[in-house]
Amino acid sequence: MAANGSLESWRVPGQATEAPAKRRRESYWEERQRKLESQAVDGALFGALASRLSAHDSDAAASASIFRSCCIYFDGRVDVGGGLSAYALSKVARLHGAQVSPMLAKRRVTHVVCTQLSGAKERHALHDATSAFACVQYIVHPNWITESIAAGLRLKESQFSLMAGISQTFGQSIFHCEKRKAPNASAAQAPEAPGEKLLTRRVLAEITAPLVVPDTQNSREAELVDLSDSPPKPAAQEVPATALDSSQETELDSDEECQNSPPLVSERGQKYRAFETASGPFQRTFFAEIARMAAVVLRGLESKPKLNGREVNLVAFHPERQRWEVELKGEMPHQDLFKIDWSEDWWEPMEGDEKYSSLRKEKGPTFKEVLEQKLQKQRLTDTKSILVADCNGRRVAVFDGQGELLTVLSGKHVPRKVETDCEVCQRSFPLQFQKLAPEGRTLAVKPSCLRTKEDNEVETLRRRKVEMTVGAIHKKPELDGQVGLLGAFQGYANCWEVMPDAKALWDVKVDGSPAPVLLHSKELSDEASGKVLEDPVEVKCSRPEQGQGLFAKVAIRQGEIILEDEPCLLAAFSLDVTKLIHQFNQLPVSKQDGLLQLSKGPDSLMSLRCLASTSLQVHSRSDAQQVTKDALLASQEFRQLSQSLQDQIWNLMRIFDSNALPHSRSEGKILYPTLARVNHSCRPKATLGDPQQVVSSKTPGFEPIDPLRKALIAIEDIEEGGEITISYLSDDDLLEPTQHRRVKLQSRYGFQCQCARCLDEESDKVLRVFRCSCGKELQGVGPCACGADVSKLVEAEQMHVSSFANLWKSLGHEKLSSPDGLVAIAEMAAESNLAPQHWLLCKVRYVLSCFYEKNHRPALAVENLQGILDLEEAVFGHQSQEKLEQRGDQLVQKGALTQAFDCYAAALKALKQQSPNNPPGDARCDLIRQKLRSVLDAKKDEGYPAN
Numbered sequence: 001m002a003a004n005g006s007l008e009s010w011r012v013p014g015q016a017t018e019a020p021a022k023r024r025r026e027s028y029w030e031e032r033q034r035k036l037e038s039q040a041v042d043g044a045l046f047g048a049l050a051s052r053l054s055a056h057d058s059d060a061a062a063s064a065s066i067f068r069s070c071c072i073y074f075d076g077r078v079d080v081g082g083g084l085s086a087y088a089l090s091k092v093a094r095l096h097g098a099q100v101s102p103m104l105a106k107r108r109v110t111h112v113v114c115t116q117l118s119g120a121k122e123r124h125a126l127h128d129a130t131s132a133f134a135c136v137q138y139i140v141h142p143n144w145i146t147e148s149i150a151a152g153l154r155l156k157e158s159q160f161s162l163m164a165g166i167s168q169t170f171g172q173s174i175f176h177c178e179k180r181k182a183p184n185a186s187a188a189q190a191p192e193a194p195g196e197k198l199l200t201r202r203v204l205a206e207i208t209a210p211l212v213v214p215d216t217q218n219s220r221e222a223e224l225v226d227l228s229d230s231p232p233k234p235a236a237q238e239v240p241a242t243a244l245d246s247s248q249e250t251e252l253d254s255d256e257e258c259q260n261s262p263p264l265v266s267e268r269g270q271k272y273r274a275f276e277t278a279s280g281p282f283q284r285t286f287f288a289e290i291a292r293m294a295a296v297v298l299r300g301l302e303s304k305p306k307l308n309g310r311e312v313n314l315v316a317f318h319p320e321r322q323r324w325e326v327e328l329k330g331e332m333p334h335q336d337l338f339k340i341d342w343s344e345d346w347w348e349p350m351e352g353d354e355k356y357s358s359l360r361k362e363k364g365p366t367f368k369e370v371l372e373q374k375l376q377k378q379r380l381t382d383t384k385s386i387l388v389a390d391c392n393g394r395r396v397a398v399f400d401g402q403g404e405l406l407t408v409l410s411g412k413h414v415p416r417k418v419e420t421d422c423e424v425c426q427r428s429f430p431l432q433f434q435k436l437a438p439e440g441r442t443l444a445v446k447p448s449c450l451r452t453k454e455d456n457e458v459e460t461l462r463r464r465k466v467e468m469t470v471g472a473i474h475k476k477p478e479l480d481g482q483v484g485l486l487g488a489f490q491g492y493a494n495c496w497e498v499m500p501d502a503k504a505l506w507d508v509k510v511d512g513s514p515a516p517v518l519l520h521s522k523e524l525s526d527e528a529s530g531k532v533l534e535d536p537v538e539v540k541c542s543r544p545e546q547g548q549g550l551f552a553k554v555a556i557r558q559g560e561i562i563l564e565d566e567p568c569l570l571a572a573f574s575l576d577v578t579k580l581i582h583q584f585n586q587l588p589v590s591k592q593d594g595l596l597q598l599s600k601g602p603d604s605l606m607s608l609r610c611l612a613s614t615s616l617q618v619h620s621r622s623d624a625q626q627v628t629k630d631a632l633l634a635s636q637e638f639r640q641l642s643q644s645l646q647d648q649i650w651n652l653m654r655i656f657d658s659n660a661l662p663h664s665r666s667e668g669k670i671l672y673p674t675l676a677r678v679n680h681s682c683r684p685k686a687t688l689g690d691p692q693q694v695v696s697s698k699t700p701g702f703e704p705i706d707p708l709r710k711a712l713i714a715i716e717d718i719e720e721g722g723e724i725t726i727s728y729l730s731d732d733d734l735l736e737p738t739q740h741r742r743v744k745l746q747s748r749y750g751f752q753c754q755c756a757r758c759l760d761e762e763s764d765k766v767l768r769v770f771r772c773s774c775g776k777e778l779q780g781v782g783p784c785a786c787g788a789d790v791s792k793l794v795e796a797e798q799m800h801v802s803s804f805a806n807l808w809k810s811l812g813h814e815k816l817s818s819p820d821g822l823v824a825i826a827e828m829a830a831e832s833n834l835a836p837q838h839w840l841l842c843k844v845r846y847v848l849s850c851f852y853e854k855n856h857r858p859a860l861a862v863e864n865l866q867g868i869l870d871l872e873e874a875v876f877g878h879q880s881q882e883k884l885e886q887r888g889d890q891l892v893q894k895g896a897l898t899q900a901f902d903c904y905a906a907a908l909k910a911l912k913q914q915s916p917n918n919p920p921g922d923a924r925c926d927l928i929r930q931k932l933r934s935v936l937d938a939k940k941d942e943g944y945p946a947n
């Protein structure tokens with residue numbers, strides 16, 4: 001086991017290979033790169049090797065720069081056929097100025113050294129060769145290194161290129177320049193994907209051949225494409241080859257074939273070069289922008305014949321699919337101001353393109369400024385609306401009403417809402433999107449496309465309808481234009497669940513259940529006000545003694561599900577430390593950081609019973625003992641860790657111990673990151689629930705709902721800004737006076753409760769009700785008008801409380817075999833001036849009630865239950881659904897069906913008031929309804945009318 005100072009290094013053997021989150025992976029590779037770079041190259045050893053390769057003493061200074069600016073990645077075994085190993089090659093290459101990368105890092109690795117390409121790698125390389133964003137320049141044989149060293153200079157890669165070898169199998173040398181030059185030969189075999197906007201390879205050839213370079217070999221343009229009314233055409237051959245920029249010239253310089261190829265030049269003066277294969281039909285690799293506004297007419301489409309004759313703009317060529325993206329002309333909705341554009345992740349403005357240079361600048365004109373300028377210039381009239389098209393949230397294209405591109409903006413300049421002061425268009429343009437006609441461009445755009453519709457019946461945010469317009473969600477175009485209801489707020493992820501609404505306007509079913517979609521609050525806006533929805537809660541400082549807490553940012557109604565939280569750590573009560581740390585290590589760094597901020601509680605574990613692990617033998621405590629760090633230190637393995645690692649592990653255990661919650665579907669405890677911020681109150685505003693409704697999804701793009709998520713439900717109205725609290729104690733414990741509650745909280749959770757109820761000195765009055773010997777009722781301990789000695793009342797109270805506690809300890813609730821002990825306490829308490837509504841009497845009688853119910857003495861059960869129901873009413877202002885239901889059951893046993901019916905009805909009402917939307921409540925409601933029905937049936941048998 002590593003003894004360094006990082007939790008990450010402390011992994012469970014055999015589990016470390018599980019796929020870590022992306023950021024972990026990055027940091028892993030960064031770490032490896034750092035280590036690699038910090039390893040010194042043994043100059044004597046590898047210098048000697050280099051000398052042997054070059055057969056003469058190389059000039060150290062000159063040879064050190066042979067591979068300067070090369071970053072090499074060794075792919076697979078390179079010593080096939082008796083060559084040097086990747087290890088030795090990397091050392092000599094580094095000795096000669098190269099950098100070596102442990103992974104094929106994008107835009108970093110310049111040379112991949114390998115002896116052969118597998119089919120997959122070959123396809124990848126071919127794809128790269130046609131991509132505008134190829135990351136590797138050369139794929140070379142290891143001899144390139146050894147022979148360069150032997151020659152004392154960096155030899156031309158083309159002599160060692162594996163791609164050149166492949167190109168020969170095509171009968172023509174098409175891959176002289178490894179980077180960005182070849183058509184995607186392998187993609188010809190790629191399956192044809194369906195899609196409205198992607199045309200087949202045949203049509204691609206039909207479109208491109210006449211458009212850019214007349215193809216003398218395959219002159220089919222006349223029958224295939226009619227360009228007569230398709231302005232503007234890119235002036236493909238008008239700009240001389242000398243206009244090539246220097247970087248491209250460098251790439252092309254050694255390549256005769258490339259120099260002979262005519263360069264393609266866009267309207268904006270950007271330079272591209274087309275390459276061709278001898279074997280395939282004449283085709284070209286365009287970068288997106290050259291084709292962007294090029295217009296052609298479609299001919300010969302078989303799959304979509306009705307599009308034949310339509311004018312389209314070419315948008316981009318996807319070499320891997322051999323398809324063009326095209327834009328159908330004339331589809332821009334003129335009345336509606338907005339239009340969807342493409343998601344073109346691989347489009348970027350070219351270096352040196354003045355028109356687009358501002359897009360990359362940190363500072364520059366804002367979208368509003370540019371738009372205003374453009375609008376002024378254009379002198380738009382009312383009949384000329386503007387169109388704002390979104391490119392996947394990264395760029396916004398602004399068109400005038402005629403479809404002319406006015407400007408394109410990206411990054412910071414893309415606002416959510418555009419406001420213009422323009423004379424003509426004094427309007428604001430929220431960047432929302434409209435669905436185009438079916439053949440229109442409807443590619444996925446960012447999920448910023450949701451808006452809410454005012455729902456008159458239900459005012460709360462939660463119940464608003466959300467309309468998803470075009471391309472609302474990546475990968476889920478089937479939801480476009482559908483309507484759903486906002487579901488639960490997901491605390492940690494800051495997401496709302498968008499659930500299908502009651503009218504089932506969504507047709508999205510997963511495993512027979514509607515699938516939820518997670519969207520950030522900021523992706524949902526109110527149609528009426530244009531306001532982006534706010535998160536309903538925030539974590540902020542509570543009272544100083546309580547640390548942080550969860551607060552309502554909007555008013556929350558009783559019964560609302562405030563949020564649902566996903567589990568992030570899970571452990572059995574018998575905590576396996578190693579597993580806990582392993583789980584922690586698997587979390588994304590941001591989540592780890594969040595967890596480490598949580599409150600740690602006392603410096604001992606309060607709820608975890610025992611520590612056990614295969615690799616960390618730390619054993620248990622008796623139930624009464626608390627686990628301290630010393631228990632861990634008893635383990636030799638733990639002692640071997642560095643001090644800081646020991647502290648981190650101990651802290652993590654404390655955090656888990658003081659924040660984890662039980663779940664009805666789990667045997668252990670679970671840490672919920674947002675719920676861990678909810679403080680305790682003895683008069684709680686909310687409660688926790690385990691949602692029953694579990695949706696598992698096998699549909700790509702849909703996340704299944706985690707069955708272990710936990711809901712936070714308001715049990716009272718919570719005003720905006722109010723703290724949301726729950727009770728860490730049971731309902732029965734809450735019916736005890738402050739001192740008792742505080743002792744319990746201290747012993748179970750290690751804190752002194754500072755809730756409003758505990759701080760209110762008067763709050764116990766309602767629980768401690770005495771009857772003075774003069775017959776007067778006293779609320780709380782205070783002098784009676786009759787002058788009687790009240791200290792006797794307090795003494796008597798203490799005595800009865802401790803005898804009840806002792807009896808309870810010795811028997812336990814379940815083991816009660818006779819009511820005698822309890823009856824004795826109740827009688828004595830009543831004699832010593834405790835009023836019937838005193839909390840102790842109510843509690844004693846409640847236990848008696850349970851006993852009698854179990855022993856089929858319903859009349860006594862009913863009689864003894866009433867006290868605690870009254871006490872609940874007095875303390876909380878309502879009776880608990882559980883006890884009402886229990887009373888209903890007892891009354892049924894007693895045969896008092898009418899009263900039982902009333903009780904069940906009250907229980908149902910209490911439950912619905914508490915949680916009208918609560919999934920667990922639904923199941924409980926059903927149960928009570930069933931009971932109500934059976935009471936009705938029984939009453940019918942008795943001859944009562946069913947209503």
Ligand SMILES: C[S@@+](CC[C@H](N)C(=O)[O-])C[C@H]1O[C@@H](n2cnc3c(N)ncnc32)[C@H](O)[C@@H]1O
Pocket residue numbers: 545546547548549597598599600601602658659675676677678679680681749750751752753754755
């Ligand atoms: C689950 S955490 C609640 C969030 C915590 N306040 C925080 O800052 O992360 C439980 C801890 O919060 C504090 N706490 C919660 N309710 C409290 C209360 N009513 N009075 C005092 N401290 C409280 C205690 O320190 C307790 O160990």
